[in-house]
Amino acid sequence: MISKPVTHRALVIITFLLLSVQVFSHGDLTKRINQKTKEIVENPNDFKLYYERGFLYQQHVEFNKAMEDYLRSTSLGNTDKVLMYRIAEVNYLSEDYKNALSSITAYLEVDSINVKAKKLEAQILFKIEAYKESIAAYHYVMKTMVDIRPEDILEYTSIILAENNKNFSKAIDVIDFGLTKVGENTLSLQVKKLEYLKDSGQVEKTIEQYNYFILEYQRKEFWYYQKAAYLVSINKSKDANISLKLATATIEKLDAKFKNMDSILELKQQIKSLESTINN
């Protein structure tokens, strides 16, 4: 479990590298940048134009150029808080967390209740491993945001566990809160809940959670198999066998068109090999 945040961070870094190394052919963005440049040549002291081009650069994943334009816009007198937010955002995206923090702090001095800014603050604090502060900021986001996405809830729980990798009870509480906000059957949250119940060794509740999926979904074969795999991992082979039998029986009852689908063929193989593990 301790490795979880690391894996997550690795993914973020890889994504970031992908983003920064490749040169993208965003035809329309390039065109619009060139257009803005022309306008800037005509009005070299218009801070609005630098801001606008900076934002285009930002979307084009050219963070250095975006920052140059933002700073230029600032020095020309742009005091708009949106610009302050963008500066923090670009610092964050280019992994300059120290500057990101100081710019988002400056923003929040002007507008302390902006939920988007609080979220960015929480993300920056997470990056510099100020987990407690990050949690506090994200808590505000959770309480305030009108349309929370499942992704927000998942991000919040990952910060909670980064701060204390044993704090599954709080993480699960947050998931349960999230389910009341975005819908009780929200798949990504129910799957994360399952993961947390498993990782915290709550056997009964984990099995209950598998049963929730089995009862909720019209096609159950994949859930039966996953439940069986879990039961094997906690040495309940007899129960695992029953779950595998249910998986097989469910596949048998599937419409013929599904029985030869690649995913079902693979599942059958997995069932076989798990059965042979149990019986050996």
Place this chain on the structure above:
Amino acid sequence: MMKKITQIVMMLFTVYSFSQTEPIATADVNSIHSTTSINVERGPYLQSGTPTSVIVKWRTNIATESVVNYGTLFSSLTKTEKNLTLITDHQVTLSGLTPNTKYYFNIGNNKGVLSQDLTGDMYVITAPAIGTKQFVRAWILGDPGTANNSQREVRDAYYDYVANAPINNGKTDMMLFLGDNAYNTGKDAEYQNAFFDVYGDMFKKSVAWSCLGNHDGQSADSATQSGPYYDIFTFPTEGEAGGTASGTEAYYSFDYANIHFIILDSHHSSREVGGAMYNWALTDIQNTKNDWIVTLFHHPAYSKGSHDSDEDHRPIEMRENFMPMLEANGVDLVLNGHSHSYERSYFLNGHQGFANTFNPDEISKGGHTVGSTGHGDGKTDSNGAYEKSIEATEGAVYITTGSAGQISGGELNHQAMYLSLNQLGSCVMEVEDDGKGGQNLIVKFIRENNEIDDYFTINKTGIVTPNVVKNKSGQESKILTYLEDSKLITIAVNKNERLKSVKFYNNIGELVKRSRKDTIKISKMSKGLYVVEITTNKKIYTESVTIK
């Protein structure tokens, strides 16, 4: 009674006022300039249609109540749904409807009707019950939102097509928007010009669905899930339309007849394997029992148009992360936009590399085209339709069709594409009976000049007759016999064995019944799947039975 009179007076007034202002009278009434001066500025448009419900949305210039009158007879809209809060952006859900049924409607406020169609061209036809096998037509529009004449020509070409279609003419079961619905940044005013003002005639009788494009994403804020895109559209987040609950309008799914539609967000949401959207899509596709699966997302898995799917990270990630999973679970058709061209693939499977690694001779695992016709044109009157069956479940056609509003060229030479055109147009998908117990999924590319420049067919056999596996009335073994009529299960073990115990486990693996007898009454057991563990003095048998 009062309301009816008001309605009639209003109708007369409207016709009169139109005959005054417009010599060529159109019966379509979008706004009625009465003394109240409340006008409908947007809509009505239909959202999140299901077999039993639909959401009607519209906008008025002044805050007022929301009233929808509806009914199955145009001359008598006997039912009313209303919300008395004074608002300008109206949203009314009609529920408790009958599947596959035409409901006429009009919209208004407490004082009367504000918008109606005197020719009966404002209606919703509810979706058929999930799994129904019937003719379905979807109009597919990629990157339409230019608000220019090209967009209108493409629209009109489809209107002509559907008005003269040989089957179900005039009927468009749904509109599928592939994103970038309103240039340049998906602002509300841009949506008005490029979306509502252009497709208004279709919006009042056909449910519109969409995925998020990058231009929509410039005004829509994913961090707070707000902004025009999210305000304008209302999509099912809790599986209301037949799919799995995603908890977000950024990605969602729905069923229509026997087709399952999966709408992904290739722009804002994480495209990682194991991310929230991925996990959702995996569960969603593995939970459908429908015959066809269609996926929509904005950034093209394959394109050498104005965007290059070998260079942009979003197409690469969608192709590498999502396509193997969707293909393994039976996706049939993938619809993308972003590049402003029409690029249509062969019958593909497992081609996740760059364009230059496409190898049509490779027809096995990790291979690229499927079946004997897979590398053909997919035309029934030429190389033959692409084929799927109970045994051959692989193969999907990918279409990058982002030229419903403009064309932007590009190399247009992606090897996986059968055809690449720098032409304006939109697509129509039609699913119909093949007359042989299967169905055809036909897609046509309709140019702005009414020409059909491309078409293909995917034929799927054996789906019209449902697969009733007559397996001994739910009995699945030799030892165990399920006597459905007498509600008994009998156990017959080998002669040299002695029965010791019979245990019944229910569908979540709980032990619910024990017996030592070889004839067991099951009249009190609930219906469903059971695992039966039969222990003899020599062996344990594990069987399953479905009690009906």
